[in-house]
Amino acid sequence: MPKEITIALAGNPNVGKTSVFNKLTGGRQHVGNWPGVTVEIKEGLYEYDGTTVRVVDLPGTYSMGAYSLDEVVARDYVMTGRPDVVVDVVDASNLERNLYLTTQLLEMGANVVVALNMYDVAEKSLRLDVTEISNLLGAPVVPTVGTTGRGIAELKAAVATAAAHGRPVSPLRINYGHEIEPHVEKLAAELAALGTLPSGLGRRWLALKLLEGDEKIRALVNETSNGAAVVRKAEAVAEHLKGVVGDDAAVAVADYRYGFIAGLTRNAVRPQEPSPVRLTASDKIDKVVTDRFLGIPIFLAAAFALFELTFKLAEPVANALESALGWLGAQATSWAATAPPLLISFVVDGVLGGVGSVLVFVPNIFFLFMAIAVLEDSGYMARVAFILDGFMHKLSLHGRSFIPLILGFGCNVPAVMATRTLETRRERMITIMVIPLMSCSARLPIYVLFVGAFFAGRRGLVVWSLYVLGIVLAVAAAKVFSKILFPGESAHFVMELPPYRVPTLRGALLHAWERSREFVTRAGGIILAASVLLWGLANLPPGIAYASRDSLLGRAGAVIAPAFRPAGFGDWEPAVALVAGVMAKEAVVSTLGVLYGAGEEGLASALHGTFTPLSAYAFLVMTLLYIPCVATVAVIRRETGSWWWALFAAAYTIILGWLVATLVYQGGRLLGLG
Amino acid sequence: MSEVKSLLEFDRGATVRVVRINAGRGLKQRLLSLGLVPGADIYVLDNRHGPVKLCFNNSRIAVGRGVAAKILATAAPDTVCPECEPDESCPEG
Numbered sequence: 001m002p003k004e005i006t007i008a009l010a011g012n013p014n015v016g017k018t019s020v021f022n023k024l025t026g027g028r029q030h031v032g033n034w035p036g037v038t039v040e041i042k043e044g045l046y047e048y049d050g051t052t053v054r055v056v057d058l059p060g061t062y063s064m065g066a067y068s069l070d071e072v073v074a075r076d077y078v079m080t081g082r083p084d085v086v087v088d089v090v091d092a093s094n095l096e097r098n099l100y101l102t103t104q105l106l107e108m109g110a111n112v113v114v115a116l117n118m119y120d121v122a123e124k125s126l127r128l129d130v131t132e133i134s135n136l137l138g139a140p141v142v143p144t145v146g147t148t149g150r151g152i153a154e155l156k157a158a159v160a161t162a163a164a165h166g167r168p169v170s171p172l173r174i175n176y177g178h179e180i181e182p183h184v185e186k187l188a189a190e191l192a193a194l195g196t197l198p199s200g201l202g203r204r205w206l207a208l209k210l211l212e213g214d215e216k217i218r219a220l221v222n223e224t225s226n227g228a229a230v231v232r233k234a235e236a237v238a239e240h241l242k243g244v245v246g247d248d249a250a251v252a253v254a255d256y257r258y259g260f261i262a263g264l265t266r267n268a269v270r271p272q273e274p275s276p277v278r279l280t281a282s283d284k285i286d287k288v289v290t291d292r293f294l295g296i297p298i299f300l301a302a303a304f305a306l307f308e309l310t311f312k313l314a315e316p317v318a319n320a321l322e323s324a325l326g327w328l329g330a331q332a333t334s335w336a337a338t339a340p341p342l343l344i345s346f347v348v349d350g351v352l353g354g355v356g357s358v359l360v361f362v363p364n365i366f367f368l369f370m371a372i373a374v375l376e377d378s379g380y381m382a383r384v385a386f387i388l389d390g391f392m393h394k395l396s397l398h399g400r401s402f403i404p405l406i407l408g409f410g411c412n413v414p415a416v417m418a419t420r421t422l423e424t425r426r427e428r429m430i431t432i433m434v435i436p437l438m439s440c441s442a443r444l445p446i447y448v449l450f451v452g453a454f455f456a457g458r459r460g461l462v463v464w465s466l467y468v469l470g471i472v473l474a475v476a477a478a479k480v481f482s483k484i485l486f487p488g489e490s491a492h493f494v495m496e497l498p499p500y501r502v503p504t505l506r507g508a509l510l511h512a513w514e515r516s517r518e519f520v521t522r523a524g525g526i527i528l529a530a531s532v533l534l535w536g537l538a539n540l541p542p543g544i545a546y547a548s549r550d551s552l553l554g555r556a557g558a559v560i561a562p563a564f565r566p567a568g569f570g571d572w573e574p575a576v577a578l579v580a581g582v583m584a585k586e587a588v589v590s591t592l593g594v595l596y597g598a599g600e601e602g603l604a605s606a607l608h609g610t611f612t613p614l615s616a617y618a619f620l621v622m623t624l625l626y627i628p629c630v631a632t633v634a635v636i637r638r639e640t641g642s643w644w645w646a647l648f649a650a651a652y653t654i655i656l657g658w659l660v661a662t663l664v665y666q667g668g669r670l671l672g673l674g
Numbered sequence: 675m676s677e678v679k680s681l682l683e684f685d686r687g688a689t690v691r692v693v694r695i696n697a698g699r700g701l702k703q704r705l706l707s708l709g710l711v712p713g714a715d716i717y718v719l720d721n722r723h724g725p726v727k728l729c730f731n732n733s734r735i736a737v738g739r740g741v742a743a744k745i746l747a748t749a750a751p752d753t754v755c756p757e758c759e760p761d762e763s764c765p766e767g
Contacts, residue, residue, distance in 0.1 A: 063707030067700050097709045097731045213699055247712065250699065254706035255713070282734070283719070292723045386736050390724050393738070492701050493725055493738030494708070 003051040005163045008077060010105060011089035012098055013060035014498035016117045019146030020089050021057045022510070024156070041073070048156045051163075056083065062097075064104040066216050068423045078110055079201060084163045086110040087155070092122035092143065095133075095269065099261045100254075102137065106172035109202035111165075112139045113158045119143040119151065132268035138172055171202040174260045179244050180252060183237045184208060187230065196224045210234035211241070212250040282499040286383065295387040302380070303406055306371045311410055311441065314363035321363070325356040342542055346535065349546075354531025357584055358524045361413050361631060366516045368407060368414045373511035377503035381421070382495055389493050395475055396482035398422060398491050401431040405474070408438025409467075412632040413523070416639055417515060426486040429645070430478055432636055433485075436628035436653050437474040439467050442585040446623050449589050453604035454613040462617070466624050473625070473656065519635070526634035534583050547576060547594050567622060567658065568615030568665035578622065584629050614673050618665040625657030676749045681718070681726055681742040688718045690747035697744045705745070708735055715750045 009024075011017045025044025042057040058077055059070035066072050078086060088105055090098035105112050114137065122128060134141040140158045144151035176184055187207035191197065197206070197220070209217040211234055221227040238249045245252045289298055329348040336344060375381045381403065389399030400422050408415035415435045422428040447463045455462045537553040544550045549558065549572065557576030564570050564578075573595040581588035589603075596606035611619065627633070627650045637646035678693050692714045695702050709731040710716070716730035725736040737745070 063703065065700075065703045065707065067704045067707075094732045097733060100707055100709065212703070247694070248699070248702065250703060250706065251695070251712060254711050258709065258711055286727075286734075290720075290724070290727075382736075386725055386727075389738060492697075492704070492741050493736065494701070494704055494741055495725075495736050496708070497727065497734040497736055499734075 004054065005051060005084040006054045006056065006081075007085040007087055007159055007163075008056045008058050008081070008083040009087050009089060010058050010074060010078065010101065011060060011117075012062055012091065012101060014496060015060070015089050015091040015098065016146040017057065017060055017089045018507070020087075020115060020117060020144060020152070020155075021055060022507075023146055023149045023152045025055050041077075046156070048160055051160065053156075053159065056081075061101065063101060064108065066214055069425055070423070072216070078105065078108060080198065082198075082200070084111060085113055085159050087113050087115055087159060089115045089117045089144075089146075092116040092119045092128060093126060095128075095265055096258070096261060099137075099264065100257060102139075103172060103174060103257050103260060104205070106137060106139060107174070107202050107205040107208070109167060109171040109200050109205070111162055111167045112137075113155070113162050114139055114141040115144045115151070115155055116141060117144050117146050120145045120148070127270040129268040129270075133264065136264045136267065138168065167200050171204065173204065174256060176208075176253060176256045180211070180241060180249065180256070183211070183241070187211070187234055187237070190230050190233070191221065194221070194224050194227055194230065197221070207234070208253055211238050212248075212253060213238060280499065282379070282497075285500055286497065289380070289383050290386055295383075299384055299387055302375075306368075306375070307406070307410060310364065310367040310371055314367045317363035318360050321359050322356060325352055325359070328352060342539065345539055345546075346532075349539075350532045350535030351528075353535065354528040357531055357631070358520060358527045360584075361411065361519065362516050364411045365414045365417070365519050366512045368410065369417075369515040370508045370512035372403070372407075372418060373508040374503045376421070377501065377507055379498045379500045382497050385493075385495060386497065393493075395478045397430060397478060398424075398427045399493065401427055404431055404435060405438060408435045408440060410441055412436055412438065412440050412628050413519070413635050414515070416632060416635045417519070419639065424491045426482075426488060427491055429640065430481045430486055432639060432645075433481055433649055433652075434474040434477045436632060436649055437470045437477060437625065439470045439624055440585070442629065443624060445586045446581075446588050447620060449592075449603065450607070450611075450616050450620055453607050454611065454616045462620075466620060469621065469660075470624055473660070477652075477656075523631060523634040523638055526637070527631050530630040530634075531583060534580065538580070547580070547591060553579060563658070564622075564661075566666065567661035568618045569611060569622075571610050573610065574619060578626065581623060582627050582630055584631070585623065588623055614668040615665060617668070618661040621664050622657045622661040625660060626654045628653065678746050678748050681728075681737075681745045681747055682721070682739060684718050684721065684747065684749075686718050686721045689715055689750045690718065691715050691750040692745060692747050694746040695744060696746065697741070701741065701744070705737075705741075708733075710735075710745070716747070 009017055009021055021042065021044065025046050041059070044055045044057070046053050046055065056077065058074040061068075061071045061074045063071060064075045064078070066075070077083070086105055088102050090102060102112065102114060114133075116122070116128065116130065116133075119128075128143075130141050130143060140162060142151055142155045142158050144155055146152075175181055184204055184207045187210060188203040191203045191206050197203075206217060206221065210221065210231060213235075218231050221231050241249045241252065288294055329352050332347055332352070333344055336347075372381075375384075381400075384403060385399030387399070388402045392399050392401055401419075403421070404415045404418040407418050412435050415438065416432050419428045419431050419435075422431060444463075447466060451459045451462050534553075537556065538547040538551050540552050541550075547553050549555075553576055554572065557579060558572040560579075561570050561572045561575040564575060569575075573592065576595060577588045577591040580591040592607070593603050596603060607616070628636075633646050633650055636649050637643055640646065681690070684690050692710060692712050694712055695705055695710070697705065714730055716728050718726065719729050719734065720727035721742075725738050726742040728735045728737065
């Protein structure tokens with residue numbers, strides 16, 4: 001009979017968990033759709049002995065606490081999702097730290113199988129007594145090497161056996177010493193008496209969490225009848241312990257856990273005193289890469305290279321995609337020559353155009369995330385955060401926020417997606433909200449058009465000023481948002497600097513593929529719908545010329561145009577172009593071309609009828625700042641998990657754009673420039 | 675026992691023993707889960723500018739200067755972190 005079980009992969013970051021996951025599941029994996037969760041969780045499948053095993057790859061964490069979103073997600077899953085087996089992937093050469101998570105999983109009462117990963121590296125300098133480790137933990141232990149696949153078959157077998165045996169009857173017991181231990185026992189007994197808590201969840205672990213003052217566990221217990229009394233009691237005990245042990249209960253508890261682990265390694269790991277080693281190669285690279293003076297130039301060079309390479313590689317692919325779609329449109333037109341023109345236009349301009357505006361982003365996303373995967377997997381990304389933390393801290397952001405922000409200059413869409421590497425929701429939200437102010441490459445054609453028409457002598461300066469304006473406003477907006485929308489201290493910088501590793505092509509391709517597919521499936525629908533909607537606005541009612549004054553779009557433009565009079569461009573044509581630009585910013589140029597009935601060459605002179613140099617600059621400021629394109633809004637919606645934030649991003653950027661454009665125009669007039 | 679100082683006040687190359695962590699619950703838990711517990715010996719790899727780079731438990735951990743200020747330690751007896759013995763460019767701790 002076919003059976004299905006679910007297993008979860010847990011473990012510290014940088015222990016090769018991903019490669020174990022890839023080796024377990026082969027190619028059969030996808031990023032799970034977890035409602036309300038912005039941390040991404042990968043899922044995969046494998047078959048073993050007639051059983052289908054669903055593998056859930058939890059985010060890498062150091063503990064089962066509630067410090068970061070990652071930890072909360074991983075813990076909630078183990079607590080409430082109740083996987084049949086939890087495979088804890090640990091770095092075999094660093095048991096001291098890795099087993100800290102293991103002890104907690106065991107205390108929680110999870111059905112744990114330990115994978116001693118990167119065993120080949122550990123073997124070179126250590127002798128590990130696997131049986132002894134297994135005995136002391138009370139859980140099966142399997143040596144593995146995720147990169148080569150060694151031990152994966154044994155791991156699958158151990159998982160099957162553990163699943164068949166079911167959860168351990170009594171979770172791991174660590175003795176917390178004569179001061180704390182009696183209280184843990186007493187609280188655990190009282191928690192057991194409550195009865196309504198999830199069954200199988202270690203009562204001693206819950207008691208410890210209450211003593212540590214964990215808010216989420218407190219809330220969980222408070223919800224049960226009579227739970228509040230236990231919580232109050234735990235608080236009193238914690239207060240009492242503070243006096244006795246001279247520090248938080250959490251510190252004393254951690255101390256005993258490490259004591260247990262030290263006892264384990266004393267028994268099971270040889271040699272006891274590792275032979276002294278010199279500074280590692282990683283440390284030597286770090287000396288240069290994080291150098292006070294060299295660090296930033298090296299980073300800027302790396303960022304520039306990443307950028308150049310990505311867009312150089314992506315551009316021809318995007319162009320090829322576009323001409324393929326153009327060809328397809330032409331084919332459709334000639335094939336269905338007898339169909340009503342409106343229908344043809346709907347298919348070609350609306351649907352195919354919409355598909356095109358989704359696909360056009362894919363090469364960018366693919367190559368950008370390939371490059372990011374290389375930087376991340378090599379270990380360099382952690383150093384970037386290290387170098388830039390001081391500077392970003394002044395902006396109330398974290399060192400890691402810098403990468404998404406500069407990606408924004410290429411394309412806001414992958415930039416927003418790249419914020420996932422940020423640990424706290426606060427950092428993430430602030431970064432996402434200011435990314436639209438980074439002038440993406442789609443805005444450049446608009447600058448080029450206007451600069452050519454009005455500022456021929458000062459092209460570079462004008463374009464440069466727009467980029468700088470975006471950055472300055474992003475800095476200011478980050479400041480404001482961090483004070484008003486997300487008050488609180490910026491995240492503490494505590495980060496592991498993993499040893500440098502050679503990234504694998506397979507890993508980078510897999511990452512890029514996942515991201516691209518995700519973009520198409522998650523954001524594609526919204527972009528397509530918006531494209532069709534915009535087509536309708538430009539072509540209806542039937543019988544009018546595309547985007548003319550009589551179209552719905554033209555009428556809408558006429559309605560909103562007066563709002564832009566203070567900014568110096570109150571005609572209906574620019575207003576329509578701005579509305580069309582919501583689809584994709586470069587559409588501003590083509591729409592103006594249609595509206596002024598001029599090709600791109602004649603357009604420059606046609607613009608002189610509507611704009612003065614001053615109002616032209618105000619218009620550029622508006623196009624820089626107002627609503628990020630539909631694709632960006634769709635991705636913000638996806639990444640923040642709420643339409644509210646997506647609409648907020650759209651709304652505040654319109655208001656900001658209008659204000660600054662008006663300020664520029666009116667200020668310029670006062671100075672006698674217009 | 676020697677003087678208790680924050681991590682910021684130790685030069686690179688020093689081996690120190692953690693005495694106390696004066697941080698809020700969240701940060702404290704994070705540091706504890708990395709193995710930064712009172713009594714642990716840690717080696718200061720770099721403390722000149724930007725985050726402080728530490729070596730303990732066989733890994734390299736960077737902590738922001740604000741975080742380092744909250745970690746109190748004393749100079750440890752000469753138990754140099756075996757994984758990261760200072761090379762010639764580091765002053766002996």
